[in-house]
Amino acid sequence: MDPIPANRSLAYMLGRKSAPLFFKANWVHKSLAGTETEKIEAEFQMGYLLAQVYEGNVPVLGNNRLAEISGKLTACLTNRNRRHRFKLDQSGELNACAIPGGFIYLSEKLFDLCGEDSDAIAFVIAHEIAHGIHGDANKRFLTKAVINGLLRLPTRGISPVVQQMLAQLVQQGYSREQEYRADRFAVALSRAAGFDPLGGARLFSNLFQLSSSPNPFGAYFSSHPAMPDRISRIEKRVAELR
Numbered sequence: 001m002d003p004i005p006a007n008r009s010l011a012y013m014l015g016r017k018s019a020p021l022f023f024k025a026n027w028v029h030k031s032l033a034g035t036e037t038e039k040i041e042a043e044f045q046m047g048y049l050l051a052q053v054y055e056g057n058v059p060v061l062g063n064n065r066l067a068e069i070s071g072k073l074t075a076c077l078t079n080r081n082r083r084h085r086f087k088l089d090q091s092g093e094l095n096a097c098a099i100p101g102g103f104i105y106l107s108e109k110l111f112d113l114c115g116e117d118s119d120a121i122a123f124v125i126a127h128e129i130a131h132g133i134h135g136d137a138n139k140r141f142l143t144k145a146v147i148n149g150l151l152r153l154p155t156r157g158i159s160p161v162v163q164q165m166l167a168q169l170v171q172q173g174y175s176r177e178q179e180y181r182a183d184r185f186a187v188a189l190s191r192a193a194g195f196d197p198l199g200g201a202r203l204f205s206n207l208f209q210l211s212s213s214p215n216p217f218g219a220y221f222s223s224h225p226a227m228p229d230r231i232s233r234i235e236k237r238v239a240e241l242r
Helices: 009-012 019-033 034-058 064-074 108-114 116-134 134-142 144-153 158-171 176-192 196-208 225-240
Strands: 086-087 096-099 103-109
Touching: 019 103, 034 086, 034 096, 034 103, 034 134, 064 086, 064 116, 086 108, 096 116, 096 134, 103 116, 108 116, 108 196, 116 134, 116 176, 116 196, 134 144, 176 225, 196 225
Parallel strands: 086 103
Antiparallel strands: 096 103
């Protein structure tokens, strides 16, 4: 994980041993009853622990091109209270995921499939940003079981049970409406950042062509809406915005 700025959160200064006690008394309260800024901070605190679990099991790395594209996208967001971190992961799968708190991962395999099409990469990133902003990632990851597991975080490492839960949640699909809504958001955000939102349609077209091979996507894309339908909706939305 990248180092956390000193002013980000008291939880990080408390250290891993006492962090669960801090979260139990403070995180749940702020996430339910705090101001919007406090809710975003609480989400970041819990998401940071989830990202630790993820990065402890899947090798990740930074990428200059990814940083440049994501920087253009986040510069167009209206809510600047949210902070985002973007990394490539080496899961070997064709996937991307958003963990609460703005931690977004794009698999190296999917990144390479996009090739020189920066518009396609921008669409995927914008789509994952949407899942975070709309609260879809929270609903997926911040379940009672996961929170209880993190609140019992041992001092000598992450519980294997929490690791297993996180791995399952990464592969779990969103609902059709959540996916459609994230696609609509991605069209608007990528367009605002100067990218061609039809890059998303081109990517889904490439993925659809790959779908004739046996199980090319694992569980991730198999749970998503049909790609021809998503392509049609993206093209229609782009035409409406012209």
